[in-house]
Amino acid sequence: xxxxRRLYLIIIIAAVALIGxxxxxxxxxxxxxxxxxxxxxxxxxxxxxxxxxxxxNCLKCHFEPGFGSYIKGKxxxxxxxxxxxxxxxxxxxxxxxxxxxxxxxxxGCHGREALETKRIQFKGITFIHQPHFTRSxxxxxxxxxxxxxxxxxxxxFSVEERTCFLCHFPKGEVKEPVSACTSCHGEPKGIVKVGGxxxxxxxxxxxxxxxxxxxxxxVEGNGDVP
Numbered sequence: 001x002x003x004x005r006r007l008y009l010i011i012i013i014a015a016v017a018l019i020g021x022x023x024x025x026x027x028x029x030x031x032x033x034x035x036x037x038x039x040x041x042x043x044x045x046x047x048x049x050x051x052x053x054x055x056x057n058c059l060k061c062h063f064e065p066g067f068g069s070y071i072k073g074k075x076x077x078x079x080x081x082x083x084x085x086x087x088x089x090x091x092x093x094x095x096x097x098x099x100x101x102x103x104x105x106x107x108g109c110h111g112r113e114a115l116e117t118k119r120i121q122f123k124g125i126t127f128i129h130q131p132h133f134t135r136s137x138x139x140x141x142x143x144x145x146x147x148x149x150x151x152x153x154x155x156x157f158s159v160e161e162r163t164c165f166l167c168h169f170p171k172g173e174v175k176e177p178v179s180a181c182t183s184c185h186g187e188p189k190g191i192v193k194v195g196g197x198x199x200x201x202x203x204x205x206x207x208x209x210x211x212x213x214x215x216x217x218x219v220e221g222n223g224d225v226p
Contacts, residue, residue, distance in 0.1 A: 031057070051156035062077070062097055064100050065107075099157075105144075110144075115130075116129055122159070125164075147164070149163065182205070187202060
């Protein structure tokens with residue numbers, strides 16, 4: 001009996017040690033410092049460090065919420081990354097991550113209700129998320145990463161002006177703006193002098209005048225008055 005008990009004890013100790021080791025491995029491989037251990041991930045790590053998300057763990061964004069999604073991500077995504085790295089696939093193409101809206105809008109991060117009502121100033125433009133959640137003028141449903149992508153930016157998930165232009169200033173035959181000018185720019189305040197003339201935009205808009213009556217090049221061009 002003593003031998004059997006000793007065997008059971010060894011099995012229990014081994015199981016506890018294995019569980020503890022597995023937990024430690026899972027925790028360590030979930031840290032940003034582990035992510036940058038692969039040389040091909042260093043540019044992405046550096047851009048993360050330079051971004052507003054630098055205090056957010058990588059997996060908070062790259063895995064969907066929930067313990068099940070965490071385990072699924074560690075197994076499927078983790079194994080895929082290992083295979084691609086070992087086989088040298090990453091030498092032929094850049095790593096690609098698909099970030100789901102559920103990750104961005106999870107509790108404690110970017111709440112959807114707060115985003116829909118908050119006005120953001122972006123390079124002189126008043127931006128509201130709400131219409132971008134619901135509208136699909138191009139036939140495509142916008143997602144968070146439709147604008148907050150990682151293509152050439154130096155900071156993770158920052159937005160570039162050229163991303164806005166894809167919809168608001170498309171190339172081709174489209175000559176009408178996606179939205180009203182004042183929904184982004186607001187009404188110009190004060191008196192503006194153009195060619196010696198004093199222009200009061202408030203009076204013009206109140207009279208029913210359209211922005212395009214003066215600013216003819218609004219989709220293609222710089223929007224100046226000819």
